[in-house]
Amino acid sequence: MKWETVIGLEVHTELLTESKIFCGCSAKFGGEPNTRLCPICTAMPGSLPVLNKRVLEYAMRLGIVLGCTISKSSKFDRKNYFYPDLPKAYQISQLYAPILRGGQLEIDLDGQKKAVRLREIHIEEDAGKLLHSGFGETHMDFNRCGVPLLEIVSEPDFSSGDEVLLYLEKLREILLYLGISDCKMQEGSLRADVNISVRQIGGELGVRTEMKNLNSFKAISRAIEYEADRQIGILESGGKIAQETLRWDDDIGESYSMRSKENAQDYRYFPEPDLLPINISEEWISEIRKDLPELAHQKRERYISEYKLSEFEASVITGHKNISDLYENISAHSNAPLESARLITGEVMRLMNQTNTLPEELSVDAQKLGTLVTLVTDGKINRGAYKQAVEAVFTEDVDPEDYISKNGLMMQNDSAAVKEAVSVIMAEQASAVSDYRSGKEKAFGFLMGQVMKKLGGTANPEAVKEMLKKELS
Ligand code: ADP
Ligand code: ZN
Numbered sequence: 001m002k003w004e005t006v007i008g009l010e011v012h013t014e015l016l017t018e019s020k021i022f023c024g025c026s027a028k029f030g031g032e033p034n035t036r037l038c039p040i041c042t043a044m045p046g047s048l049p050v051l052n053k054r055v056l057e058y059a060m061r062l063g064i065v066l067g068c069t070i071s072k073s074s075k076f077d078r079k080n081y082f083y084p085d086l087p088k089a090y091q092i093s094q095l096y097a098p099i100l101r102g103g104q105l106e107i108d109l110d111g112q113k114k115a116v117r118l119r120e121i122h123i124e125e126d127a128g129k130l131l132h133s134g135f136g137e138t139h140m141d142f143n144r145c146g147v148p149l150l151e152i153v154s155e156p157d158f159s160s161g162d163e164v165l166l167y168l169e170k171l172r173e174i175l176l177y178l179g180i181s182d183c184k185m186q187e188g189s190l191r192a193d194v195n196i197s198v199r200q201i202g203g204e205l206g207v208r209t210e211m212k213n214l215n216s217f218k219a220i221s222r223a224i225e226y227e228a229d230r231q232i233g234i235l236e237s238g239g240k241i242a243q244e245t246l247r248w249d250d251d252i253g254e255s256y257s258m259r260s261k262e263n264a265q266d267y268r269y270f271p272e273p274d275l276l277p278i279n280i281s282e283e284w285i286s287e288i289r290k291d292l293p294e295l296a297h298q299k300r301e302r303y304i305s306e307y308k309l310s311e312f313e314a315s316v317i318t319g320h321k322n323i324s325d326l327y328e329n330i331s332a333h334s335n336a337p338l339e340s341a342r343l344i345t346g347e348v349m350r351l352m353n354q355t356n357t358l359p360e361e362l363s364v365d366a367q368k369l370g371t372l373v374t375l376v377t378d379g380k381i382n383r384g385a386y387k388q389a390v391e392a393v394f395t396e397d398v399d400p401e402d403y404i405s406k407n408g409l410m411m412q413n414d415s416a417a418v419k420e421a422v423s424v425i426m427a428e429q430a431s432a433v434s435d436y437r438s439g440k441e442k443a444f445g446f447l448m449g450q451v452m453k454k455l456g457g458t459a460n461p462e463a464v465k466e467m468l469k470k471e472l473s
């Protein structure tokens, strides 16, 4: 029998707003447990939520880019459940009238385009966090309660883990460039629940299970493979798949059952009585559309046409929002877009590799690098000094001008010093000199290197070359 895997995704992404969705508490990640709370995000009696407008703007940005239909009138609903991470005992979400419907995200599968259809995108609030101490105790941290989320629900259009990963990468890129989420999986700001079923190729959809607790791309890919195999095993031995929610344990590489699949009735959903319907006008949508941040492919095209970067450089730089931000800042500071691109694709990439720095962890000072770009393009430092100083800025955040003067890296244009060094080397390396004079061009490079070394590597190579030529002829 030939089996096919069918996958649908529910992606939760935390929005990068300053404050929470219905109150003024900070929505930042972390903080001392239970210090970012108020009566509203804990639903104390008598408190009333007020919707953060920014949440709507962010949802609209995403909806425009993904081609969703933006609802002119959407609503909030209450999803009721008791769990210790939810002091309100209900979550404000959208069930009946989500803000966005439809739309699609195109992925590129080895040159083949595939459109993944979206079912809907709705707004909801996050729950708190449970910390299991390992001493049989569980601690509750409610700081995350009320952080705004978008839940992006796809149709069951994926047929492999690879497709899922391509989709998540593309989605992450869009969210980052739109500036609406930081998408840090390790901090929970991008989370995916994976629905999986298997069927005979071309046959009816099978019963699905939903897998939770997937904290990395690697885990998602392993979990999909494991679950598809598990289901095929059951079906081939004549069994039936139970519709249930599974929890993935990445340490042992297995899933276990959390609960049998709930349905909407279990949650006693009802319209949220404390919030008004959300009304969105055509004008507001146009305003958001007009101010949409530039996406990766738009930056790529602009870098090529405006800054004359190569295709390769433009792709490397737009590979991550943080890299393109860094590039644009260095470039703006130094007014040297080509040299700045060369810095990113060269030294910065090399140093990131060497120090195992991921783009999302990149925190190097763009102004300082910009200063170095200016110094090298103005001929104040040579390439060797430049490289050394870039590394010092990258790894130790030194002040570039201080560093250069302390280490004597300013280019020496002192012609008396250059002349002196040239004559010393010509005397020391008499055989190379006569080699050169008898026509061995290669000897010139050697002599040049010796003079540079003598001058501590900081001489202006052009000046050395000129002087050496003159003295040799
Ligand atoms: P529920 O209402 O129970 O949450 P939905 O119909 O909203 O279920 O679907 C949730 C997710 O499951 C969607 O992403 C959808 O694409 C996916 N899905 C639905 N049916 C299947 C299936 N048979 N196999 C795999 N994924 C599925
Ligand atoms: Zn609050």
Ligand code: MG
Binding pocket: 153
């Ligand atoms: Mg659902």
